[in-house]
Amino acid sequence: MKRTKLYNAHKKLNGKIIEFAGFEMPIWYKSMIKEHMAVRNSVGIFDVSHMGEILVTGEEAAEMLNYLTANNVKKLKPGKIHYNALLTPKGTFVDDLLVYMLGENEFLLVVNAANTKKDYEWILNKGGKFNAKAENLSDEYTQIAIQGPRAQEVLQKMTDLDLSTIKYYRFKTGKVMGKETIVSRTGYTGEDGFEIYFKGDEEEAEKIWFALLENGKEFDILPCGLAARDSLRLEAKMPLYGNDIGETTTVLEADLGWILKLDKGDFIGKEALEQQRRRGVSKLLVGFEMVEDGIPRPLEDVYRSLEEEESVSYVTSGGYMPYIKKNIGLTYLPIDMTKIGTEIYIGIHGGKKKAKVVPTPFYKREK
């Protein structure tokens, strides 16, 4: 089992440790609900060092990434980031990821922990014909997410970078407590905030982690675990690989058509996705809210009606959302059932409970 360089910090903070994607990670410290609320109302920090970082460099780095992914990497400029997907020939997800353009011919891919090795090998295999190089730097980087309306104030105390000049999905590099760091205005919570990346040993990682907690004291900052990360992202309808997206769902079915740039030239999955866009999808990822009492859980069946015994789908993500105080979930539904307001039934504790299709995201922050 792997540990991040902040493992001992989590132990010192009495984090409850579980296994996740091959890492020992904190699921929560004291209270998952308080952690969730801290991020919505003030600020929280997350160790996300389990995420993978793959550096892609070389003369044809952009060409290679364009061939492997859905979005148009050539539209990026140094200092910009976009959300993207590594695609299979079927147009389904090898992974979803962020692409940071570090410089001309230099990109950093931030990928899901569980997929790092698969992605890296996929890139080497499928991108081999390009004049570009991929390096898996995942073990070198510590990544911390500072999320919430007070995130900027906390982090600003620790850096000379003017954080107010970093716009959404942009980054700058500079010193954080003397350590060379990538600072991006990104996150997986639906809230304003930053993600920082730096190389270094356990001592350096802990120094920055505890300094964030110290500097955030006046805002009642909390360290946050994986459970709050999951509920925050779900409230904001950000998909989770392995639950909501994967190798059996396409970019279009996942309602992520906005990252698909069919006019950028040839790429893996293009043909399948062109065809699917022309013909239309037969299922679509939608959000639902419980009408009757009950908490929908992943993998529970979804039914068209109370009477029908055959399920039409299953819950991909679901739960009780602490901020909006609702029981909600995501599911792929046949297209005729995806209209807002459509009644569906969720299998809960052996019975069927009424829910309805609702607009997403479930939570959207005020700008």
Added chain:
Amino acid sequence: MSNIYFTKQHEYVKVEGDTGFCGISNFAQEELGEVIKVILPEVGKKVSKGDEICYVESPKESAKVYAPVSGEIVEVNSKLDDEPELINNDPYGEGWIFKIKISNPDEINELMDEEAYNKFIEG
């Protein structure tokens, strides 16, 4: 506590005469996290040992609660409707879930006492 017995699924029964107060162990509530909802069993229901009879829910998961012994549910802790967190705060006291009239006292011998249970959860 000498009158408390545990199952491998982390329920407990606190025996008082021919009835027992049942709930989930301290270990179980720590694993589950904050309890946000308890779906209580029906009063009057006759259950067999091992029956799935109610649910304790946290934001992360829904834990099934099995009957630790056979008997009849004679009372439920309706305080949990408004204060499910009692299970976290006081699992063996105010966080009890249901009271059962024990139909076969011999079944208690099949459960773990506190010492055996503590060894069991340490693995």
